[in-house]
Amino acid sequence: MQVCVLNGSPKGEKSITLQYVRFLELAYPAHTFVTCHISKKIAVIEKNREEWDFVCNVIRDADLVLWATPVYVQHVPSQYKRFIELLFERDAGALFAGKYAASISTSVHFFDQKVHEYLQGISEDLGMNWAGSFSAGMNDLMEEKSQLQLAAFGDDILSASCKRRPVLQVYPPVPRMTRSYVPGSLTGPVDTEGKRVLILHDASEDSSLGKMVRQMEGAFSGEVTTCNLDKIGMKGGCLGCVQCAFENQCMYTDGFSSFWKEQVEPADIIVFAGTIRDRYISARWKEFFDRSFFLGHIPRYTGKQVILLLEGPLAQVPGLRENLSSQFSGSNLVEIVTDEPEDSGLIDALIGSAAERAVQYAVAGVSRPPMFPSVAGRIVLRDAVWGDLRPIFRADHRYFKSHGLYDFPQYQYRKRISRFFFSLFTSLPPVQKRMKPAMKDHMIQGFARVFSESRVLKRLSGNKAV
Ligand SMILES: Cc1cc2nc3c(=O)[nH]c(=O)nc-3n(C[C@H](O)[C@H](O)[C@H](O)COP(=O)(O)O)c2cc1C
Incomplete structure (x- = not known):
């Protein structure tokens, strides 16, 4: 049997996740594994027809497709996300239809389940049969117990594909939304009372999101800065090199870090405006989230009020609301406004109300207590930074120590x-x-x-x- 491995790590051959795939390859020599380094080569895959065709041919020849990816900021890396967008933009579904698919990831188990949910949903959208997923801790493979688990997973997905095991589709298709938001008048802009508002978006001018962004701008009467993600200096996705871990210094010198320091850090209220593409927001947004990893595991949005403006069928994408809600560590999520309502007047009212409450909460310094995903996630990261990550993530360690985030019972x-x-x-x-x-x-x-x-x-x- 031929297995097509779609490698999501921008580190290519030096990917940790790929070592797990290598283990499977050695454990099952009767099968052929062909790896495509999707994230590392995304720029050429997108621009160069031959590279694209090469990947398509590997997929076409395969019996089983193995999505192999690290978890990056609660999802797949931005480059991998872009590849998935290309599959739909270029109508590549026929290459996958009827095949079996499985996913394998490595991570520190911080929202790793979101990656597997997403890849299963995408596989089902592409007409594939889901064979299963395997989420390993970064260094699990050193342990014999994990090796046995991985071997059993390999056996399971290979036999699922070989025997064409019956499977149940879990994620219903995401319906396309055709209606368009028509902005009306707002009840009057809210005085920002000296609070700084930053609106970040990936919208085109005449899209619903573009109109929502302009409406949100008009809902405030003080200092508002609006930036399109194309204009904030990001020259590429995170490369996973982790050189930032020592001093929170990104190896890119493209201006993203200074944008962060000059615009994101001083903002009191941030509006994140994005378009849902497939089962997540755009790859451009993912690039923004991944690049913010130059701050390691330090909560990035502490004390800020956050509004999410989304174009697309949020309610129809299982798990997306939960993932986005827990994305902005340390912040207070005021509201998620989407263009789902048919009544544009309701969208106007939601925008006005969100702006008003964001200012009110910012002035009062209000935040709601976090729920399970944030509480559990904080503990996972705390233990990881205190444990295995500490020698490398020096900057995180200093921050966690000085901000009392090592709140273990023993103190x-x-x-x-x-x-x-x-x-x-x-x-x-x-x-x-x-x-x-x-x-x-x-x-x-x-x-x-x-x-x-x-x-x-x-x-x-x-x-x-x-
Ligand atoms: C930019 C970046 C973001 C990350 N985000 C997460 C995360 O959200 N959750 C998690 O459990 N691990 C996260 N990690 C850890 C990686 O998932 C882990 O190191 C993985 O084993 C890397 O695999 P790779 O070498 O195949 O790229 C992140 C690492 C990087 C570099």
Whole structure:
């Protein structure tokens, strides 16, 4: 059987993920693996017809397509995303239809599931049968347990393809949206009260998104800077070289880092305006996210208010809302406004309301508590930076240390001592006997003090007893 490996790592042969594929190749010598270095060669694949045809021929000759990619900023690398866009732009679905597909990734398990969901959705859009996915930690292959797991995965996907195992399509096709947003009048621009607003977009002038961007600009009456991603100096996607890890210095000298320092960092409110293409926003946006990795694992948007403006069927793309919502670490997501409503007046109202609340929250310094993806993600990154990544990601380590982000339990000595004695106490059967019937009361008894002593409550209730 012939396996076409579509390598998503911009590092080409030096990809960690590709070492896992190499393991499969050695484990199953009866099968032929042909690798195309998609991300590394994306510029030529896009521009040069021969290179494009070469990749198409490898896909055509294959029985099984293996998407092999690192996880970059909660998704596939921008170059790989561009390749997937090209597949649809150039109508290449027929090359894939009816074949089996599988995905393999390496990462530190930070939103790795999003990559596999995406690649499965894309494979199904291309008419393929999904054979399975494998998400490895970067160095898992050093362990025999992982080698056995990987070998079993190889066996499973090869036999799925060989025996044409029946599969169920999981992701329904994404419907095309044909309606167009027609901007009306807004109720009046909101005074930014000295807060800096930055609108970043990938819109063309007369697209729905272009119109939403202009409407959003008009919704503020103070300082607003609007930038198209084509004009912020990005000359290419992240190369994964990780040279930035020591001092947060990107090896590119194309102006992106200075754009970040001059525009993104000082902004209080950022509007991210993007177009949904296939099952994610555009490769251009992905390039922006990947290039921001020069800041390593440091939360990039702390204290900022964020609005997302999206053109496209967000509600029809499973998992996209969740992925984008957790993208802007440290920020407060005010609203996601899309052009999905048929009533353009509603879109106008949503834009106006989002602008108003963004200013209100920025002035008050408001943010909502994070939910599971952000909470869990922060812990994954904290442990990774403190652990294996620390010798290389020096800048992250310094930041995490100085900002108290290493909030492991072992530093909370008073709490640990009190927990120890409390645990001893609750291990006594007579204590348990008394506690059990009153569990519900115990769990809320601490709040009584909040109601009687909270300064916030006193301020809000005009200092009257609450
Ligand atoms: C720009 C960049 C972004 C990354 N983003 C993530 C991420 O969001 N989640 C994660 O688990 N790992 C992330 N990583 C770690 C890579 O997934 C990991 O190092 C992977 O093994 C690299 O594989 P490769 O050598 O095949 O490119 C990122 C690495 C880079 C360079």
